[in-house]
Amino acid sequence: MALRQEQVETSPKVSDEVKYTTCYMCACRCGIKVHLTDGQVRYIEGNPDHPVNRGVLCAKGSSGIMQHLSPARLSAPLKRTGPRGSGEFEEISWEEAFNIATGWMSDIRKTDPKKLAFFTGRDQSQSLTAFWATKFGTLNHAAHGGFCSVNMAAAGLYTIGGSFWEFGEPDWELTRYFMMFGVAEDHDSNPIKTGLGRLKTRENTKYVSVNPVRTGYSAIADEWIGIKPGTDGMFVMAIIHELLKSQKVDLDFLVRYTNAPWLVRVEDGHPEDGLFLRDGNGNPLAWDKYGGEQVNALLPDIAPELSGLFELPDGSKARPAFELMARRYLGQEYSAVEAAEITGIPAGTIKRIAAELAHAAFEQEIELDVEWTDWAGRKHDKMIGRPVSMHAMRGISAHSNGFHTCRAIHLLQMLLGSIDCPGGFRYKAPFPRPCPPGPKPTGKPGQVNAGEPMPGPPLGFINGPEDLLVNEDGSPCRIDKGFSWEHPFSAHGLMHMVIHNAWASDPYPVDTLFLYMANMAWNSSMNSKGTMEMLTDFDESTGEYRIPHIIYSDAYASEMVSYADLILPDTTYLERWDCVSLLDRPISTAHGPADSIRQPVVQPDRDVRPFQDVLIELGARLGLPGFSNDDGSAAYPGGYPDYLVNHERMPGIGPLAGWRGANGDQHGKGESNPQQLERYIENGCFWKHDLPESQQYYKHANKDYLEFSHKMGFIPSSDQIIMQLYSEPLQRFQLAARGHGAVQPPEELRGRVGKFFDPLPIWYQPVEESMVPLDKYPYHAITQRPAAMYHSWGSQNAWLRQIHGYNRLCMHRDLARELGVEDDDWVHVESHHGKIKAQVRTMTGCEKNTVWTWNAIGKRRGAWNLENDAAEGEKGFLLNHLISELLPASGDGKRRRMSNSDPVTGQAAWFDLRVSISKAEAGAQVSEPQFEPLKPVPGVQKKSKTLRFGEQFLPKGSWRRKDQV
Amino acid sequence: MTSLPKKTQKKLGLVTDLDICVGCHACAVSCKEWNASGHSAPLTDSDAYGKDPSGVWFNRVHVYETDDGHNTRTVNFPRSCLHCEQPACVTVCPTGASYKREEDGIVLVDAEKCIGCKLCSWACPYGAREYDADDGIMKKCTLCIDRIYNENLEESERQPACVIACPARARHFGDLGDPESDISRLVEQRGGYALMPETGYQPVNKYLPPRPRKDRAGDTGTTDHLEAAEDSSSGSSFFSWLDKALSR
Amino acid sequence: MDPAYSVILFTSASGAGYGLIAWLAFTRLSGFWQLSPLAAGITCLVALALITTGLLSSTFHLGHPERAWRAMSQWRSSWLSREGIFAILTYPAALIFTAGWFWSIIPASIMNAAAAATLLLSVITVISTGMIYASLTTIPRWNNAWVVPVYVALAIASGGLLFSIALAVSGAANQPTMVLMMAVLLVSWAVKWAYWRYIDRQSPASTTATATGLGHLGQVSQLEAPHTSENYLLKEMGFEVARKHATKLRRMALNFGLLLPGILLVLAGVSNGLVQLALLALALCFGLGGVVIERWLFFAEARHAVTLFYGRSL
Ligand SMILES: Nc1nc2c(c(=O)[nH]1)N[C@H]1C(S)=C(S)[C@@H](COP(=O)(O)OP(=O)(O)OC[C@H]3O[C@@H](n4cnc5c(=O)[nH]c(N)nc54)[C@H](O)[C@@H]3O)O[C@H]1N2
Ligand SMILES: Nc1nc2c(c(=O)[nH]1)N[C@H]1C(S)=C(S)[C@@H](COP(=O)(O)OP(=O)(O)OC[C@H]3O[C@@H](n4cnc5c(=O)[nH]c(N)nc54)[C@H](O)[C@@H]3O)O[C@H]1N2
Ligand code: SF4
Ligand code: SF4
Ligand code: SF4
Ligand code: SF4
Numbered sequence A: 001m002a003l004r005q006e007q008v009e010t011s012p013k014v015s016d017e018v019k020y021t022t023c024y025m026c027a028c029r030c031g032i033k034v035h036l037t038d039g040q041v042r043y044i045e046g047n048p049d050h051p052v053n054r055g056v057l058c059a060k061g062s063s064g065i066m067q068h069l070s071p072a073r074l075s076a077p078l079k080r081t082g083p084r085g086s087g088e089f090e091e092i093s094w095e096e097a098f099n100i101a102t103g104w105m106s107d108i109r110k111t112d113p114k115k116l117a118f119f120t121g122r123d124q125s126q127s128l129t130a131f132w133a134t135k136f137g138t139l140n141h142a143a144h145g146g147f148c149s150v151n152m153a154a155a156g157l158y159t160i161g162g163s164f165w166e167f168g169e170p171d172w173e174l175t176r177y178f179m180m181f182g183v184a185e186d187h188d189s190n191p192i193k194t195g196l197g198r199l200k201t202r203e204n205t206k207y208v209s210v211n212p213v214r215t216g217y218s219a220i221a222d223e224w225i226g227i228k229p230g231t232d233g234m235f236v237m238a239i240i241h242e243l244l245k246s247q248k249v250d251l252d253f254l255v256r257y258t259n260a261p262w263l264v265r266v267e268d269g270h271p272e273d274g275l276f277l278r279d280g281n282g283n284p285l286a287w288d289k290y291g292g293e294q295v296n297a298l299l300p301d302i303a304p305e306l307s308g309l310f311e312l313p314d315g316s317k318a319r320p321a322f323e324l325m326a327r328r329y330l331g332q333e334y335s336a337v338e339a340a341e342i343t344g345i346p347a348g349t350i351k352r353i354a355a356e357l358a359h360a361a362f363e364q365e366i367e368l369d370v371e372w373t374d375w376a377g378r379k380h381d382k383m384i385g386r387p388v389s390m391h392a393m394r395g396i397s398a399h400s401n402g403f404h405t406c407r408a409i410h411l412l413q414m415l416l417g418s419i420d421c422p423g424g425f426r427y428k429a430p431f432p433r434p435c436p437p438g439p440k441p442t443g444k445p446g447q448v449n450a451g452e453p454m455p456g457p458p459l460g461f462i463n464g465p466e467d468l469l470v471n472e473d474g475s476p477c478r479i480d481k482g483f484s485w486e487h488p489f490s491a492h493g494l495m496h497m498v499i500h501n502a503w504a505s506d507p508y509p510v511d512t513l514f515l516y517m518a519n520m521a522w523n524s525s526m527n528s529k530g531t532m533e534m535l536t537d538f539d540e541s542t543g544e545y546r547i548p549h550i551i552y553s554d555a556y557a558s559e560m561v562s563y564a565d566l567i568l569p570d571t572t573y574l575e576r577w578d579c580v581s582l583l584d585r586p587i588s589t590a591h592g593p594a595d596s597i598r599q600p601v602v603q604p605d606r607d608v609r610p611f612q613d614v615l616i617e618l619g620a621r622l623g624l625p626g627f628s629n630d631d632g633s634a635a636y637p638g639g640y641p642d643y644l645v646n647h648e649r650m651p652g653i654g655p656l657a658g659w660r661g662a663n664g665d666q667h668g669k670g671e672s673n674p675q676q677l678e679r680y681i682e683n684g685c686f687w688k689h690d691l692p693e694s695q696q697y698y699k700h701a702n703k704d705y706l707e708f709s710h711k712m713g714f715i716p717s718s719d720q721i722i723m724q725l726y727s728e729p730l731q732r733f734q735l736a737a738r739g740h741g742a743v744q745p746p747e748e749l750r751g752r753v754g755k756f757f758d759p760l761p762i763w764y765q766p767v768e769e770s771m772v773p774l775d776k777y778p779y780h781a782i783t784q785r786p787a788a789m790y791h792s793w794g795s796q797n798a799w800l801r802q803i804h805g806y807n808r809l810c811m812h813r814d815l816a817r818e819l820g821v822e823d824d825d826w827v828h829v830e831s832h833h834g835k836i837k838a839q840v841r842t843m844t845g846c847e848k849n850t851v852w853t854w855n856a857i858g859k860r861r862g863a864w865n866l867e868n869d870a871a872e873g874e875k876g877f878l879l880n881h882l883i884s885e886l887l888p889a890s891g892d893g894k895r896r897r898m899s900n901s902d903p904v905t906g907q908a909a910w911f912d913l914r915v916s917i918s919k920a921e922a923g924a925q926v927s928e929p930q931f932e933p934l935k936p937v938p939g940v941q942k943k944s945k946t947l948r949f950g951e952q953f954l955p956k957g958s959w960r961r962k963d964q965v
Numbered sequence B: 001m002t003s004l005p006k007k008t009q010k011k012l013g014l015v016t017d018l019d020i021c022v023g024c025h026a027c028a029v030s031c032k033e034w035n036a037s038g039h040s041a042p043l044t045d046s047d048a049y050g051k052d053p054s055g056v057w058f059n060r061v062h063v064y065e066t067d068d069g070h071n072t073r074t075v076n077f078p079r080s081c082l083h084c085e086q087p088a089c090v091t092v093c094p095t096g097a098s099y100k101r102e103e104d105g106i107v108l109v110d111a112e113k114c115i116g117c118k119l120c121s122w123a124c125p126y127g128a129r130e131y132d133a134d135d136g137i138m139k140k141c142t143l144c145i146d147r148i149y150n151e152n153l154e155e156s157e158r159q160p161a162c163v164i165a166c167p168a169r170a171r172h173f174g175d176l177g178d179p180e181s182d183i184s185r186l187v188e189q190r191g192g193y194a195l196m197p198e199t200g201y202q203p204v205n206k207y208l209p210p211r212p213r214k215d216r217a218g219d220t221g222t223t224d225h226l227e228a229a230e231d232s233s234s235g236s237s238f239f240s241w242l243d244k245a246l247s248r
Numbered sequence C: 001m002d003p004a005y006s007v008i009l010f011t012s013a014s015g016a017g018y019g020l021i022a023w024l025a026f027t028r029l030s031g032f033w034q035l036s037p038l039a040a041g042i043t044c045l046v047a048l049a050l051i052t053t054g055l056l057s058s059t060f061h062l063g064h065p066e067r068a069w070r071a072m073s074q075w076r077s078s079w080l081s082r083e084g085i086f087a088i089l090t091y092p093a094a095l096i097f098t099a100g101w102f103w104s105i106i107p108a109s110i111m112n113a114a115a116a117a118t119l120l121l122s123v124i125t126v127i128s129t130g131m132i133y134a135s136l137t138t139i140p141r142w143n144n145a146w147v148v149p150v151y152v153a154l155a156i157a158s159g160g161l162l163f164s165i166a167l168a169v170s171g172a173a174n175q176p177t178m179v180l181m182m183a184v185l186l187v188s189w190a191v192k193w194a195y196w197r198y199i200d201r202q203s204p205a206s207t208t209a210t211a212t213g214l215g216h217l218g219q220v221s222q223l224e225a226p227h228t229s230e231n232y233l234l235k236e237m238g239f240e241v242a243r244k245h246a247t248k249l250r251r252m253a254l255n256f257g258l259l260l261p262g263i264l265l266v267l268a269g270v271s272n273g274l275v276q277l278a279l280l281a282l283a284l285c286f287g288l289g290g291v292v293i294e295r296w297l298f299f300a301e302a303r304h305a306v307t308l309f310y311g312r313s314l
């Protein structure tokens, strides 16, 4: 019986319409093509022309439909009716929501604007939100960078004028030796994967991953170095020791592009000891070998000395920064043998890696026949490359020694001469910028006044103690204590401290906490349980909550929603305008600047509004300058798209760089173009500028590029950007700690500032580790991001939650054996702060004394509109319950407990955690702690048990269309 | 249909490079997304927001560790239909719903004929058959038959969804029957292999093995350490090597 | 493999049914025993009922029972198709054969031809059923020479227990017959025992190392499964019974399937009338119970190659 073979429709119509926009399943911001059929989203794929992803799409991006259709979507503004945390709300109109918000806010603004703490999470409109905060007049604003990776940003921007994170990338095409420190996924997730794929497929390349855990990217490394957490600085300094000892450093690079030759005053006790010597115009000095005298170190063609003690005519004594650096790292304490002890990496391996780096950098030099002009106008007919590149992220960042460790990595890159050269690490526009870039933070006493905007933005980069935001007595001005003596370089603020400090009224109480897109009642807080308690704690004296008002904008029923008083529901990413701006966190590549937009590809079917529109309207209703006109009317009646096109930060510079000017023929600077958004849409919702070959490298010293960058408004002048191997701003704090200067640290912090502010990178044991008894807490506990989940968002996604429905505590087989546990057993994990119960998975690709888990998979039961018995809540767990936002109380318990953060930058030290582990008695197969399930908030979507996405696109009448019956 | 075609004109298939697969699940999810409204639509998910969610997926990504006693490694491993040349999943099928196309070797299930007896899934050693209990029929990787020939797509997009999406570019698509094709050459160069050859199913899809580690001295043409320079003490003489005039 | 009740019921019921009708056909052809036509006819009906129940229950696990007819189409390659066809072909023969006991108008030659056809087709059908499993190279515990004999032997044995009742009703259940039935039981379970011995000593060629092709890198173990929740593959193919339980269940199967009915058969041989009938009914219950346990184990003990990808072994 032969049956007729199926007639396969091989050319079905894919969709009625394709709209381009930008993915927001994570912050990588890939370009996407959204296919629509009958007005419904049917299929999302990568945009092959997009500079970020070039057509590829990750697991999250590919499941965008499920995020867009999530049953956890909010559908109307909500006003709390029950106690906080109860999840009791009523739906209200937007008008009422605006009235409530402006009611609270206008009172604050009239009296004491700093009582509004406005903190935003993983959003991409930081240039708008910061502008809004400035106009409101509160200094208490920051985005999520403080708990994320400010260590990387600050270390990079103070050192090389650019940074890892998503601000730079390896030269994927040309690099021959790539070292990656502490990266599981990172923001550049698709470019990194594509880059690794490309690099590994080339002959004669090597990729080394330094990471306590060997999964994901580390799995494919040619060499995996399973380092002990928190010790990378030592590893890198030992490599530097080896390079110096064998004199394998790129002196030409150091002399030309770094401050290695600058003269540092070496006069013990002098108030300017350790600072650079400068001429009358403030130029740093070097010692010219030919002239035998000091010269302006910025001049071209001088022959500066790199070592020696020099005495200037005025009697001051100085040595080149290079010598100070070399002396330090040649010291025996940085030998491979010493480092092996600390890092757990055999001395032989450290030495071999140093040899391999030197080999790749100096024996495999590459030359491109590309002419370019240096900053001094000298023409070069070749570009010389040292094909060694590096990338590092939160494995470095999330430790309290991360700032210095990251600086050490940058120092290593400088010594190898491999920054922004062919084959090396490359900047992405608008970087490089001067180290540190401007502006300085605003919010000093006198800068925050009732009813007035602040004179500048709340965040910035400080150069010395006089730039701190502290009161006369040295106490912090900001609610998060950013830019205070506790964390002077906190360029991104300390979002992780806001709730604690507001609760403790330390340094002062706030009236309204305004949060956007941060799940602070759960995974973005340290001490999640305590945070929930602080959010619901009453002030006996007033009978009010200790944090009186909380306004929150989320798009979904996250844990945090239940803890706010007023919810401003956002749209999904496919329903709104957004802007990925060069003023913010751009999507540029090493090949040139780029920015992009999101356009609404479908209209919301709920009473929700894009947060940016809401913020702009709030600004108008509050009469904030910049958001309202003199006559009180709204400055941007058209909402965010109106703002995107018409707002100018500086003359000719707006949120979007492409198609500016009345006819859209200008890029970078130019007057507003009413057609700008149309031009973006026509171009697939992004704009990019490809740098000519001659500007592709040496951007820090490339005349044509620097001029371009200046013209674009990226940098204040086209001067060369000089890398800071020796950091003067750090030394200024050192001097203050020693008692010099007008602005002095409070006594109790003097020692701390003195210890952590060293102008050259140092390694020290992470702070929390140094305070807890290690015999009691012998193991490290860290998290990693799973490639197929974005923080807490992913669990509402019907597809992704099948991949990561719960997490396990992963540990080395040998450790498990010692602990007497096996796969699937349950264990208690305890830190100085808390205790959890989790289920074990054993493995071999893991540093023996380090346990790890996937980040943010564990959920509070009832959240995200999941069933109460969902695995995320029953078996999933959160390591955050073990992590304290405060360091342990010190010996006598008298001293204030300081934030569990990097003492330089305020970066949250998530990965310093030390724990003990013990087998749990047989019992319920449920993780701990458990909390009351959250009630579903009103307005969340109905969820179907069986999901048959896709059937609606089958022909009418097909038996496979059960939606029709 | 009943029986397998004696020979197929082409052997279309996939090659996965285990050396660069980072295990990101992009291929799995993009496959799910495309096929949810494709030839075998929908790919039902049951208990989607509950305790035990489970759905139809044509591609699933495992992670393995290997241990030779001295070295261990981690290998990410996507698994989908291998479009075997001698697949019993087809021959055991009592209805003819399962078939291998003569023109390109793609193994498909005809949704209109399948009775959902599940026997083909028993016959597939590679776990490539996915039963959709809600539809009562067997589904499987279609090699994106509704993409690869789709005239409504740009030429460059006529590739399986998983191949297009893979951020590491670890997946390749082509005619493995043509020894001159890029994909066949790749298999040749890299020692591509078939899974469980002992089954005799002769998978068309191939895997490229992880490359050997480069973690010993000499693997990159270097020595195992740098020679300390003669004057490498940190005494002042050390800095004599800096005497060379360096110009800015 | 998932021991789905529909499949267990199908194979054991239809096996017993085919076994029973085969005994009847054999009796008709050989004249070994004399059965009252009424008893024989009714017994045939019972056999047909069992066969039909089995076949119907086999459609319960189909996603589309209404399309079951399609399953007949692929006889050239599919044992499932063949089984279906033989099962269907058996019906006319068996119906004529059954009818013959009631209606004497059917000529003896036709009756004999129908009996021969019934006998042959029943055995072939059971062989086909066995072949569905035995032909799956993916499941080494099925893909061996013992599976078909086991299916045939247990069909004959369980059919034999039923047949004994018909004999008893007809007063033909004498001692030698009962001993014969016991011997049949013994031989059948010996075959099954040989099967168990075989699978316990089997060392399948496929391992996680060959499945992934990563064996050259050393011992291969799974670190993470693709999904944290179970999927169809694992529910259907990943079912595993603990060794301890399996051993216990095997013993139970033997006790129920062989030991108890064996003893009861011997006792039945020395008794008669209602007592004998009662003993045989009891033997039948135990015997069928044994087969059901055996069938459950047949699935539960079978390991599928796909589980290798999940780090298990065959
Ligand atoms: N243990 C541990 N904890 C960590 C980390 C770690 O490594 N280990 N990492 C830390 C880091 S670096 C970060 S960045 C944080 C991230 O932590 P969070 O910033 O809390 O990140 P998400 O979980 O993504 O939550 C953001 C919120 O945004 C909401 N949201 C999603 N889309 C939209 C939208 O379109 N509009 C609006 N208004 N809201 C939306 C989500 O529903 C969610 O409630 O976690 C930190 N916490
Ligand atoms: N898929 C996905 N992508 C994301 C996110 C997400 O949630 N999901 N989140 C985004 C966000 S907000 C951020 S901040 C980035 C962060 O991206 P990553 O920097 O990749 O962050 P983590 O996943 O926390 O990875 C930290 C890595 O450092 C390792 N590690 C821990 N301690 C040490 C150490 O002391 N030394 C070394 N060498 N390694 C160490 C861990 O094992 C882990 O592999 O990812 C972004 N991209
Ligand atoms: S990496 Fe993935 S989730 Fe992030 S923007 Fe790109 S496609 Fe979207
Ligand atoms: S992998 Fe499995 S489903 Fe695919 S052709 Fe081979 S046997 Fe059939
Ligand atoms: S489930 Fe469908 S495709 Fe598979 S063997 Fe049965 S009828 Fe054929
Ligand atoms: S070829 Fe198509 S159907 Fe097959 S695994 Fe890839 S995406 Fe899925």
Ligand code: SF4
Binding pocket: B016, B020, B021, B022, B023, B024, B025, B026, B027, B028, B061, B076, B078, B165, B166, B167, B168, B169, B170, B171
């Ligand atoms: S998309 Fe590519 S890298 Fe990611 S799991 Fe699939 S094959 Fe591997």
Ligand SMILES: [Mo]
Binding pocket: A147, A148, A149
């Ligand atoms: Mo982050």
